[in-house]
Amino acid sequence: MQMVQIVLSSVLVFFIIVTIHEWGHFIFAKRAGILVREFAIGFGPKIFAYKKGETRYTLRLLPIGGYVRMAGEDPEVVEIQPGQTIAIRISDGQVKKLYADQLDMRKNVIRGEIVSIDLEHNLNLTLAVDGEQQTYQVHPQALIVARNQDTQIAPRNRQFGGKTVGQRALAIFGGPLMNFILAFFLFAAHILMVGIPLENPTYVKVGNIKEDMPASKANIQEGDIIEKINGVAIGGNAEKLVKMTAESEGKPMTWSVLRGTERFEVTLTPVKLEGHEGGKVGISPILPTRSPSFTETFQHAGTSMVNMTKLIFDGFKQLVFGQFKLDDLGGPVRTFEITGQVAKQGIEQLTLWTAILSLYLGIFNLLPIPALDGSRLVFIGVEALRGKPIDPNRESMVHFVGFAMLMMLILVVTYNDILRLFKS
Secondary structure (H helix, E strand, O other), X not given: OHHHHHHHHHHHHHHHHHHHHHHHHHHHHHHOOOOEEEEEEEEEEEEEEEEEOXXXXXXXXXXXXXXXEEOOOOOOOOOOOOOOEEEEEEEOOEEEEEEOOOHHHOOOOEEEEEEEEEOOOOOEEEEEEOOEEEEEEEEEEXXXXXXXXXXXXXXXXXXXXXXXXXXXXXXXXXXXXXXHHHHHHHHHXXXXXXXXXXXXXXXXXXXXXXXXXXXXXXXXXXXXXXXXXXXEEOOOOHHHHHHHHHOOOOOOEEEEEEEOOEEEEEEEOOEEOOOOOOEEOOEEEEOOEXXXXXXXXXXXXXXXXXXXXXXXXHHHHHHHOXXXXXXXXXXXXXXXXXXXXXXXXXXXXXXXXXXXXXXXXHHHHOOOOOOOHHHHHHHHHHHHHHOOOOOHHHHHHHHHHHHHHHHHHHHHHXXXXXXXXXXX
16 A cells, blocks of 8 residues: 555656646646647656637656647648548538548538638638638538547737747746745645754754665664764764764764663674765654744755755756766656655655655756757747847757657666665
8 A cells, every 4th residue: 555655646646746847838838828738747648638618738658757748839730731532511601521541431522623722821711612612611610520529720920930939938937937836835735744953952853764774673663762973972063073973984883862861872883885985774854843933944945045056056067078878867667666765764854855856847948959948948039139039940940850869868867876776
């Protein structure tokens, strides 16, 4: 049952941070009047699809992100050209449906060959019917029916490219923005759960305990107070405890512990953990806390975001300068694995981890890497400076190449993650 809860918690974390990101794109696109054709979570084959209004909501097989497909961003699947024979259905004096196939099966329609058609600006079409030409007005939300699918037309004022630079920039920036907002409120929620440290703490308490580590084997329990290590008083200095433990790798230590009113001593030997420096015993030392005020909650949430942002950029710096090994990189599999480990530690740590992931996703997407939001914002910025857009075909090619490279990187790190799991 615990394993099921951990898996469900991990899935929920991914679902929340990806959905809030795509919802940011979606809400700003809708506010700008852009036709959003699809709101997708995941990539690849569809598992579930539901259409409401103009948008189709889909859940896809590969849980490695999501997207909001806006009209005009990619070539439409259905194209109707002059010379093509179609059927149209008219209601209230306007064309509401255009049928591109199975014309003999359509009832209550007008069939004819297209002489001219404009579905972006003037919204009209001219058909040659029984040797005569007739012009019809097309409804701005008319549907093109082909291959058993309905595709709503997109007049220029409903397309992504038909909006102002500011509206398009907001539609792109909306995703990372929502991740930042989510991260801030999750940091605040974590602070409300765990409190804030006292200004002058007098003791260090044991927090989470990792299984099969020296502390758990020595019967250290969550909530125990560490008074002395090797006869040296710890007081409220958690850094001192961590430092002494790190320096004692492979050497027995004597801990004086207070549990309720009972005092006792335990002997344990810090061990080396892969990816960590110094000895570890498998505990999270915590300081005594108090409940924060309303103002303190938001102040500490802001401070947490700033500090974590600095750490994230330090990681990016190491990537740029090659200060890493392949094993240091992790993909969706490793992130899912770590999320499961954090979920075991309780809702407080899972809330903090979700805040960190949401912040990371927002920052990562703003990097000027082709196919990411940051790259698209760069193209919009260049357009604003030069006064005209860059050739859409060139921009699409840049994003396509970038997306392909990102997928290759994800495949490499995922393969490495799976190998790591088998080895462990």
